[in-house]
Amino acid sequence: xxxxxxxxxxxxxxxxxxxxxxxxxxxxxxxxxxxxxxxxxxxxxxxxxxxxxxxxxxxxxxxxxxxxxxxxxxxxxxxxxxxxxxxxxxxxxxxxxxxxxxxxxxxxxxxxxxxxxxxxxxxxxxxxxxxxxxxxxxxxxxxxxxxxxxxxxxxxxxxxxxxxxxxxxxxxxxxxxxxxxxxxxxxxxxxxxxxxxxxxxxxxxxxxxxxxxxxxxxxxxxxxxxxxxxxxxxxxxxxxxxxxxxxxxxxxxxxxxxxxxxxxxxxxxxxxxxxxxxxxxxxxxxxxxxxxxxxxxxxxxxxxxxxxxxxxxxxxxxxxxx
Amino acid sequence: xxxxxxxxxxxxxxxxxxxxxxxxxxxxxxxxxxxxxxxxxxxxxxxxxxxxxxxxxxxxxxxxxxxxxxxxxxxxxxxxxxxxxxxxxxxxxxxxxxxxxxxxxxxxxxxxxxxxxxxxxxxxxxxxxxxxxxxxxxxxxxxxxxxxxxxxxxxxxxxxxxxxxxxxxxxxxxxxxxxxxxxxxxxxxxxxxxxxxxxxxxxxxxxxxxxxxxxxxxxxxxxxxxxxxxxxxxxxxxxxxxxxxxxxxxxxxxxxxxxx
Numbered sequence: 001x002x003x004x005x006x007x008x009x010x011x012x013x014x015x016x017x018x019x020x021x022x023x024x025x026x027x028x029x030x031x032x033x034x035x036x037x038x039x040x041x042x043x044x045x046x047x048x049x050x051x052x053x054x055x056x057x058x059x060x061x062x063x064x065x066x067x068x069x070x071x072x073x074x075x076x077x078x079x080x081x082x083x084x085x086x087x088x089x090x091x092x093x094x095x096x097x098x099x100x101x102x103x104x105x106x107x108x109x110x111x112x113x114x115x116x117x118x119x120x121x122x123x124x125x126x127x128x129x130x131x132x133x134x135x136x137x138x139x140x141x142x143x144x145x146x147x148x149x150x151x152x153x154x155x156x157x158x159x160x161x162x163x164x165x166x167x168x169x170x171x172x173x174x175x176x177x178x179x180x181x182x183x184x185x186x187x188x189x190x191x192x193x194x195x196x197x198x199x200x201x202x203x204x205x206x207x208x209x210x211x212x213x214x215x216x217x218x219x220x221x222x223x224x225x226x227x228x229x230x231x232x233x234x235x236x237x238x239x240x241x242x243x244x245x246x247x248x249x250x251x252x253x254x255x256x257x258x259x260x261x262x263x264x265x266x267x268x269x270x271x272x273x274x275x276x277x278x279x280x281x282x283x284x285x286x287x288x289x290x291x292x293x294x295x296x297x298x299x300x301x302x303x304x305x306x307x308x309x310x311x312x313x314x315x316x317x318x319x320x321x322x
Numbered sequence: 323x324x325x326x327x328x329x330x331x332x333x334x335x336x337x338x339x340x341x342x343x344x345x346x347x348x349x350x351x352x353x354x355x356x357x358x359x360x361x362x363x364x365x366x367x368x369x370x371x372x373x374x375x376x377x378x379x380x381x382x383x384x385x386x387x388x389x390x391x392x393x394x395x396x397x398x399x400x401x402x403x404x405x406x407x408x409x410x411x412x413x414x415x416x417x418x419x420x421x422x423x424x425x426x427x428x429x430x431x432x433x434x435x436x437x438x439x440x441x442x443x444x445x446x447x448x449x450x451x452x453x454x455x456x457x458x459x460x461x462x463x464x465x466x467x468x469x470x471x472x473x474x475x476x477x478x479x480x481x482x483x484x485x486x487x488x489x490x491x492x493x494x495x496x497x498x499x500x501x502x503x504x505x506x507x508x509x510x511x512x513x514x515x516x517x518x519x520x521x522x523x524x525x526x527x528x529x530x531x532x533x534x535x536x537x538x539x540x541x542x543x544x545x546x547x548x549x550x551x552x553x554x555x556x557x558x559x560x561x562x563x564x565x566x567x568x569x570x571x572x573x574x575x576x577x578x579x580x581x582x
Contacts, residue, residue: 012577013577062413062578065416065417066416067413067416067417067578068576068577068578069573069574069576083573083574086416087419087420087421088419090417090418090419091419095417097413097417100413100414102414102417102418104329106333107329107332107333107336111329111332112329114325114328115325115326115328115329117325118324118325118328119325119418119419119420147336
């Protein structure tokens, strides 16, 4: 097992009042961030850690990387206790916080990479090989001669990610890696990360509140809400669990030679629901789309078909409102 | 540490003015010390300050500078800790496979600071020039005691910085303590009673310059020497234990910076 996160709770101490009142009589309060959160990661691949703002995603990642210590519960990453064995663990993992950068802003990026080589004690040849591979993969060969302050946010983020990969980590933790990036940069970053993870057979946890961003890149999902695990599994599991249907909007020109009731009952065998509104059929389905299409063309004179594929976001919003 | 040093040198060289001014500061500080030295020379070397002749005081000046050099090398990084803790910026150190102490020291280990101990050596050599009859063994022992005392000062100040995991605004307290520590440049053996006790055991300043200078100038008995070295070793052991314990407990109490 790569990660075992068992019944972990964490709370933060916050000051209730500021200003003069808070100065004269400071009152502190503990706010729970995680409540008995449990999950495991068994295999390499990408796990998406999803949740709304304040759900506890960053806290979970900081606990997994030993930056924070839990109030209760047990955490094991690659067989190590992250808080007590942080130094050893950091040699095996790579960490990117979307809001932070480990690169020194005023000197060329490659100098920061050289510094990291010394910190991680990577042999020169191995470092050079990794650097060439990563620079080519992420398309930053030209950029590393420039200081981060002269780069765009997207370029800088790529350089940050390469910095986290230079020592060939076995596990990657990425906390909102694409925050602030435009849609094109997000898309590119997503593809590059997926390619790196697949090519190098590493495991990664990526946190984001943007479900659409993670939907197509993750093998598994952990959905956290108010510090507790709401769901864990693959996309198919989510669809199944949350009864997530895709929708077909079919405009017809009336029934074909087959009686309409016979056609509708045929459709109902494979669809989750079939609703007829005038000439339009609204068909919700999970799978068997080929059979549904055949029945549609056999039983109706089809004028137009629109498919609405529900996203994870839809599933979770539905899940929330239940 | 070499990786940090190289990186910090490169960062320093990013702006020529910055680079020049950092070394300019070192030069200005050194000139200030030598002006003080020249000032001492205007007095008769056999005049006294309390029971100390100005010849003997030259050792206190040398050890004071040695303390200062080691402080600049080791503790300066820790002065940023209160701010790093409040902002959650300690994360940048904790994600690296280094001890947080090494990370903090390395982060601000600027190459100009390596030159400070060299200046200390020059001052010590000057002190030896005007005190030619010093026993070499006592000199070596005095230097070792001064280095141990400097370590004590650094660990003492670092430990106070570590309290920022619990108390906001510790930088003001550390600054105040730093100001008290400037008293180490004066001969403190004249102090008696509570003052002596406080400056020896509570805020251990006595060991920094006065004690090693006392050893070199043979102003103390063997029993006093043993008592002093024993106290220094004991204080060092206590403060190292406290320092490690504060780090561990402090990191447990660290709250990072929300989702930043």
